[in-house]
Amino acid sequence: xxxxxxxxxxxxxxxxxxxxxxxxxxxxxxxxxxxxxxxxxxxxxxxxxxxxxxxxxxxxxxxxxxxxxxxxxxxxxxxxxxxxxxxxxxxxxxxxxxxxxxxxxxxxxxxxxxxxxxxxxxxxxxxxxxxxxxxxxxxxxxxxxxxxxxxxxxxxxxxxxxxxxxxxxxxxxxxxxxxxxxxxxxxxxxxxxxxxxxxxxxxxxxxxxxxxxxxxxxxxxxxxxxxxxxxxxxx
Numbered sequence: 001x002x003x004x005x006x007x008x009x010x011x012x013x014x015x016x017x018x019x020x021x022x023x024x025x026x027x028x029x030x031x032x033x034x035x036x037x038x039x040x041x042x043x044x045x046x047x048x049x050x051x052x053x054x055x056x057x058x059x060x061x062x063x064x065x066x067x068x069x070x071x072x073x074x075x076x077x078x079x080x081x082x083x084x085x086x087x088x089x090x091x092x093x094x095x096x097x098x099x100x101x102x103x104x105x106x107x108x109x110x111x112x113x114x115x116x117x118x119x120x121x122x123x124x125x126x127x128x129x130x131x132x133x134x135x136x137x138x139x140x141x142x143x144x145x146x147x148x149x150x151x152x153x154x155x156x157x158x159x160x161x162x163x164x165x166x167x168x169x170x171x172x173x174x175x176x177x178x179x180x181x182x183x184x185x186x187x188x189x190x191x192x193x194x195x196x197x198x199x200x201x202x203x204x205x206x207x208x209x210x211x212x213x214x215x216x217x218x219x220x221x222x223x224x225x226x227x228x229x230x231x232x233x234x235x
Contacts, residue, residue, distance in 0.1 A: 001049075001219060005226050007179035009053035010046065011201065013193055014039060016185030016209030023209075029073045034211035036081055040088075045215045047094055047126040053175050054128055057193050061101065061135035078132065079112055086116035093125035099171035100134035101142075127175065134171075136195040143169035172197055180225045182218075184210045200232050 014035055021031030039056060046054050059074060066074075082098075089096050098113045105113075113132075146169045150156045156165075167173065177197040181190075186207040190198065202225050208217065 001223055002226050003050065006050055007222065007225055008051070008176050009055070009178040009180075010051055011055045011057075011178035011181045011194055011198065012042075013057045013181070013183040013187075013191065014210040014213075015183055015187055017211060019185055020209040020211045028070060029077075031211060032074060032077055036077060038211050038213055040085065042213065042215070042218060043094065043126065043128050044092060045218060047092065051126055053178075054126060055099070055131060055172065055178065055194065056129070057131045057134065057191070059100075059132050059134070060192060061133060061138055062192065064104070075106070075109065079109055082109075082112040082116045086119045089116075089120050089128065090123065093123045094120060095123040095125065095127045096120045097127060097129045098132050099129050100132045101138060102133070105133060129172065129175075131171075131193070134193075136190075136192040139171055140166075140196055166196065170196060177201065179230075180204065180221065182206060182221050184208055184213055200230070202228050202230065 017031035017035040018028045019031075020034065021028050043054055058078065063074070064071060086096065096116050096119075098117060102110055102113070143166055147156070147161060147165060151158055151161075167177075172194075177199075178194065178201045181194075181198055181201045181203050183189075183204075184206050186205065188205050204221050204224060206213070206217065206221070
């Protein structure tokens with residue numbers, strides 16, 4: 001691995017928790033719990049090797065369509081994870097940011113989000129973005145509304161709107177776009193994840209289910225990324 005060519009920002013679609021559990025004849029809830037353990041391990045390792053930003057797809061706006069039982073289990077897992085993880089992240093110099101819409105989230109969940117972000121906001125290690133109740137198109141609509149309001153209030157002119165302004169109104173403002181996207185479980189699609197930010201990102205799709213993903217897999221993903229020739233539209 002070339003230390004001077006590490007991706008600054010890695011995005012991950014953590015797919016395969018349910019599949020992992022079903023393959024082992026286990027409850028789906030155990031798959032999500034194992035996925036949470038894997039996530040913590042990978043973020044800790046990414047911080048150790050010098051990755052500056054990591055964004056993971058935890059719960060999409062479309063995931064509300066799952067059974068009430070699974071959604072309740074996931075929300076309970078997220079709640080306890082945030083309440084507990086904020087303490088460990090703080091001790092490991094990890095800055096946690098929750099990105100996505102707070103609409104539909106319980107007051108307890110909102111409180112846990114605020115406390116976790118507040119506790120870790122001054123940490124200087126990796127920025128760990130958790131996309132919770134996130135939808136890429138929803139994010140862009142929200143950015144357009146914010147910019148439109150500024151036009152309406154004569155803070156800016158229509159002619160002022162450019163790519164940077166749109167980026168500055170996204171959840172990931174002030175962060176670089178992802179250099180590398182990893183999706184586990186063999187699925188080959190983005191599923192409404194960071195559509196604006198991923199336009200020049202290198203994609204890597206892995207057959208392994210998320211709970212089985214480990215530090216060696218991340219090393220290999222980074223090494224594959226480093227072998228690619230990124231042209232950003234140039235010949």
